[in-house]
Amino acid sequence: xxxxxxxxxWEAHAIRTLPSGQTQLFIDTHLIHEVTSPQAFGMLKxxxxxxxxxxxxxxxxxxxxxxxSLLEPFADPQADEMIRKLRENVREHGxxxxxxxxxxxxxxxxxxxxxxxxxxxxxxxxxDSHTSTHGAFGAIAFGIGTTQVRDVLxxxxxxxxxLKVRRINVDGRLRPGxxxxxxxxxxxxVLGVNGGLGYAxxxxxxxxxxxxxxxxxxxxxMSIEGGARCGYVNPDQTTFDYLKGRPYxxxxxxxxxxxxxxxALASDPDAHYDDxxxxxxxxxxxxxxxxxxxxQGCAITDRVxxxxxxxxxxxxxxxxxxxHMKLRPGQPIxxxxxxxxxxxxxxxxxxxxxxxxxxxxxxxxxxPGVRAIAVPGSQVVAKQCEEEGIAEIFREAGFExxxxxxxxxxxxxxxxxxxxxxxxxxxxxxxxxxxxSATGRTxxxxxxxxxxxxxxGEISDAREVFGVGELVGA
Amino acid sequence: xxxxKIRQVxxxxxxxxxxxxxxxxxxxxxxxxxxxxxxxxxxxxxDERYGPDGSHKPHPLNDPRFKGASIMLVGAxxxxxxxxxxxxxxxxxxxxxxxxxxxxxxxxxxxxxxxSMPCVSADKADIERLAAAVEQNPALEVTVDVERLEVRYADxxxxxxxxxxxxxxxxxxxxxxxxxxxxxxxxxxxxxxKLPKALKS
Numbered sequence: 248x249x250x251x252x253x254x255x256x257w258e259a260h261a262i263r264t265l266p267s268g269q270t271q272l273f274i275d276t277h278l279i280h281e282v283t284s285p286q287a288f289g290m291l292k293x294x295x296x297x298x299x300x301x302x303x304x305x306x307x308x309x310x311x312x313x314x315x316s317l318l319e320p321f322a323d324p325q326a327d328e329m330i331r332k333l334r335e336n337v338r339e340h341g342x343x344x345x346x347x348x349x350x351x352x353x354x355x356x357x358x359x360x361x362x363x364x365x366x367x368x369x370x371x372x373x374x375d376s377h378t379s380t381h382g383a384f385g386a387i388a389f390g391i392g393t394t395q396v397r398d399v400l401x402x403x404x405x406x407x408x409x410l411k412v413r414r415i416n417v418d419g420r421l422r423p424g425x426x427x428x429x430x431x432x433x434x435x436x437v438l439g440v441n442g443g444l445g446y447a448x449x450x451x452x453x454x455x456x457x458x459x460x461x462x463x464x465x466x467x468x469m470s471i472e473g474g475a476r477c478g479y480v481n482p483d484q485t486t487f488d489y490l491k492g493r494p495y496x497x498x499x500x501x502x503x504x505x506x507x508x509x510x511a512l513a514s515d516p517d518a519h520y521d522d523x524x525x526x527x528x529x530x531x532x533x534x535x536x537x538x539x540x541x542x543q544g545c546a547i548t549d550r551v552x553x554x555x556x557x558x559x560x561x562x563x564x565x566x567x568x569x570x571h572m573k574l575r576p577g578q579p580i581x582x583x584x585x586x587x588x589x590x591x592x593x594x595x596x597x598x599x600x601x602x603x604x605x606x607x608x609x610x611x612x613x614x615p616g617v618r619a620i621a622v623p624g625s626q627v628v629a630k631q632c633e634e635e636g637i638a639e640i641f642r643e644a645g646f647e648x649x650x651x652x653x654x655x656x657x658x659x660x661x662x663x664x665x666x667x668x669x670x671x672x673x674x675x676x677x678x679x680x681x682x683x684s685a686t687g688r689t690x691x692x693x694x695x696x697x698x699x700x701x702x703x704g705e706i707s708d709a710r711e712v713f714g715v716g717e718l719v720g721a
Numbered sequence: 722x723x724x725x726k727i728r729q730v731x732x733x734x735x736x737x738x739x740x741x742x743x744x745x746x747x748x749x750x751x752x753x754x755x756x757x758x759x760x761x762x763x764x765x766x767x768d769e770r771y772g773p774d775g776s777h778k779p780h781p782l783n784d785p786r787f788k789g790a791s792i793m794l795v796g797a798x799x800x801x802x803x804x805x806x807x808x809x810x811x812x813x814x815x816x817x818x819x820x821x822x823x824x825x826x827x828x829x830x831x832x833x834x835x836x837s838m839p840c841v842s843a844d845k846a847d848i849e850r851l852a853a854a855v856e857q858n859p860a861l862e863v864t865v866d867v868e869r870l871e872v873r874y875a876d877x878x879x880x881x882x883x884x885x886x887x888x889x890x891x892x893x894x895x896x897x898x899x900x901x902x903x904x905x906x907x908x909x910x911x912x913x914x915k916l917p918k919a920l921k922s
Contacts, residue, residue: 260916262908265901267890273912276919283805285756294899300913302920311754325754332756364919376804376828390804392832393758398902402909406898408886440741441798441824474798476827495919505917540741540801564740657750657803678745678802685749685768 249515252368252481253412253447256387256512260370262404269406275369276386277304277399278355279342281311281329282659283374287396288336296401298340303403305364306337307345309354310659314622314649317347326660340400353625353651356380356593360464361627363493367482367509372399377593377675379470382479383463384486385512387447389477410476411445411521416452419528424715426603427462428595428673428693430454432534432544434466434526435473440542443475446522449514450480454528460489461599468594469675472541481513535706536677536691537580538568543677544691545580547708553577571679572688573667581706583690586668588619588701589682590646590694592656595673596624598631600694605637607698607713613645614704620662621646622654646701658683671700724894727837730819731864732791734874735781736852737766742795743802744829748811761807762814782815786859794852795822799840800829809833819865821848821872821881834887837896839867841881850877867891 250258262271279287284306291298298304311326321327330347337344345351345358352358356377359365365381371388372378374396381388391405398405417430435442448470455463463480470478480486487506490496497505532546545551553576554565569576574583590596590604601623613619621641623629629651632638642648655662656674663683664670670682670689677689690706699709709715752764770780777783793812799822800808809832812820820833820840833840851874855861863874867888871878883891890896 260912262905262912265898266893267895267898267901268886269890269898271902271905273909273916275916282753286758286806289757296903299909303913303918305919323754328756329754362919366917366919369917369919374804374806376802378804390828392804392806392809392828392835394806394832394835394897398899401899402902402905403913404902404905404909406886406902408884440801441826444798444824444827471802471828474801474826494921497917498922508917540743542741567739657745659750659753676743676745676802678743680749680768681745683750685773 248519249517251412251449251514251518251520252385252479252512253387253410253449256368256370257409265406267406269408271404272370272407273404274372274399275303276364276371278359278371278373278378279304279306279396280355280375281308281333283393284336284396285329285332286393287400290394290397291400298342298400300403301341304342304400305345305359306333306342307352307355307358308333308347310653310657312347312652313660314652314654314662317650323661350626353627354593354596354653356468357597357624357628360384360460361625363490363496366490366496367486368512372405376471377468379477380464380468380593382467382470382477383460385479385482385509387477387479390471410447412449413446413522413524414449414451414520415524415526417450417454417526417528418452419454421454421528421531424533424710425531426693426695427458427465429531429534431466431469432536432541432691433531435469435542436534436544437526438473438524440472440540441474443470443473446475448473448475448478450478455480459599460485461597464597465594469541472675482509533693533696533709535580535696537572537574539571539677539679541675541677541691543568547581547696550577550579581708583706584669585617585671585700585705587664587670588613588617588697589655589670589672589674590620590697591622591624591654592674593624593653594675595694596622596628598628600673601628601632601637604694604698605640607695607715608644609640611644611702613701617701617704619646619701620649620655622649623651626651655682657681671697671706673697724897725837726894727839727891727896728868729864729866730792730839731862732818733787733789733860734792734794734851734855734863735787735790736794736855737781738796740796741798741801744800744805744808745802747800747808748805753805753807758807758810758814761811765811765815789816791816791818792863792865793817793820794848794855795820797823799825801826804828806832809836809838813838821865823848834890834896837891839865839883839891841865841872841883843872843879843881847879
């Protein structure tokens with residue numbers, strides 16, 4: 248019986264069995280940011296410990312950075328204290344820091360791949376649940392808590408239990424206007440928000456074979472929304488082509504050796520899986536959420552559920568979601584009025600997202616009354632968008648074009664929903680209060696669908712609004 | 722490092738119903754703008770418990786009958802979403818020492834265990850029966866027995882689940898793994914030499 252990539256990577260990084268029965272696992276790459284690290288550095292200090300292998304930790308600031316002005320001190324004194332604390336910690340411990348002045352700052356899950364820090368076969372940890380993103384490269388990457396951030400800083404290891412592996416095959420051809428975001432929203436809808444508990448998700452099949460790295464990242468990013476702590480795609484030529492020449496990727500003879508090593512990591516054809524799920528690409532529609540968790544989604548052409556059609560045990564959850572979203576049972580999701588459109592986040596704030604939207608947004612205007620903001624995932628993405636004329640297309644359409652950061656995905660900076668505003672969002676979570684207002688409402692969708700909502704002022708089918716699929720390559 | 726051995730937790734309980742309660746609800750993001758965990762107990766379920774003007778909303782944690790409870794009864798997939806340790810910290814700092822739920826999100830579970838706060842899973846029906854008993858008698862004494870993997874109250878008991886590693890870690894006072902991890906000593910350098918790292922060239 249062959250082995251999966253997960254098993255191979257696990258075995259290569261397992262140091263020993265701990266008294267608790269857990270495995271002590273070596274972490275190749277540790278990513279840190281300002282929100283979940285200050286307490287960890289504090290604990291390290293209390294224990295009189297140092298960062299064991301500072302070369303393996305990379306820092307950036309993303310959650311609290313304002314996106315309209317980087318002038319310091321930041322207007323929010325708490326945010327200012329957080330960035331100062333991070334600077335102090337990285338300086339003291341000799342950690343590479345992509346600060347706002349570096350030109351490379353951005354969302355930790357955007358810049359890791361962008362800089363070539365994320366590589367196949369690595370174990371990657373970060374105090375952020377969307378660390379699962381890095382699995383797109385065939386890395387085993389997962390979010391950790393702050394005590395664990397301390398553990399990695401002090402020992403470069405974690406006490407971990409081995410996961411089961413579920414292979415998810417998506418085969419066939421995606422229909423026009425269906426994006427990677429729709430693929431993962433569909434998977435979560437099918438398997439449930441807690442369906443991945445105890446599993447690593449291995450994504451494969453022809454859809455993933457044909458996906459770009461950025462599309463793979465979008466899917467892996469939301470593995471955690473399905474309850475899976477990590478998700479990955481086996482490394483292939485697409486992976487190698489993406490990494491080649493990036494600042495932190497191997498070079499010269501080391502590059503050749505790395506490719507051989509990476510190829511051998513891919514799951515064996517006869518690998519054992521604890522579970523296999525097959526999904527037909529043709530069954531996936533442009534998907535939007537109607538509720539308060541990422542599994543509460545439907546096709547754009549569908550109606551929101553009527554709790555009366557469901558078993559009694561499920562009704563209260565559905566009713567709670569509809570009440571928060573101010574939706575009527577059974578109403579079509581299409582046509583619901585939108586107040587805010589948010590394009591960005593670690594799910595969909597990459598250059599490919601802005602390029603794709605710009606194709607359709609050119610020459611159009613954001614609907615009156617809609618506040619539309621575009622937030623590049625990194626300063627590198629922002630620069631590319633300026634150079635390619637993409638930023639100008641967004642500005643001309645009436646989007647506010649912002650600086651790099653997490654922004655309104657979780658609203659730890661000044662970008663927030665107000666009152667019960669409804670936001671068409673390219674981000675990853677539609678939890679109650681997620682975007683900064685306790686009564687704010689979030690509808691998750693692909694970037695092109697966000698653009699369609701922005702220009703029509705309501706939740707819309709981008710295929711109708713933009714003729715998606717007909718115009719491209721026509 | 723001598724840590725307290727968590728063999729059982731006894732106290733009064735409160736039921737916070739609902740499935741898929743995410744960490745944004747447990748600790749809204751604005752409470753993450755802190756460089757220490759002090760004071761997070763105040764943030765617990767803030768937007769669920771208080772209106773924008775600070776007025777109290779109906780919520781089990783606002784109910785004076787359950788004031789001082791140290792065991793929380795929850796639904797399925799509790800603690801899903803963000804990895805923020807602020808959430809279990811807020812629960813712990815609000816006085817809770819154990820959770821009984823149908824299931825827990827993994828990162829939350831690990832964070833809670835590392836704070837010595839067991840999260841045991843049980844059948845929905847058992848939790849509902851206990852919740853009803855607590856509703857009837859908020860002073861009811863409930864015991865989460867981590868060693869025997871059962872919950873006891875009045876004349877009743879029901880079995881609970883906890884992964885063996887978490888159970889061992891709690892009952893042996895090894896729930897904070899740092900001491901065990903440090904014992905690897907020079908093996909750490911050996912792995913550091915052996916495994917590739919991302920270096921700028």
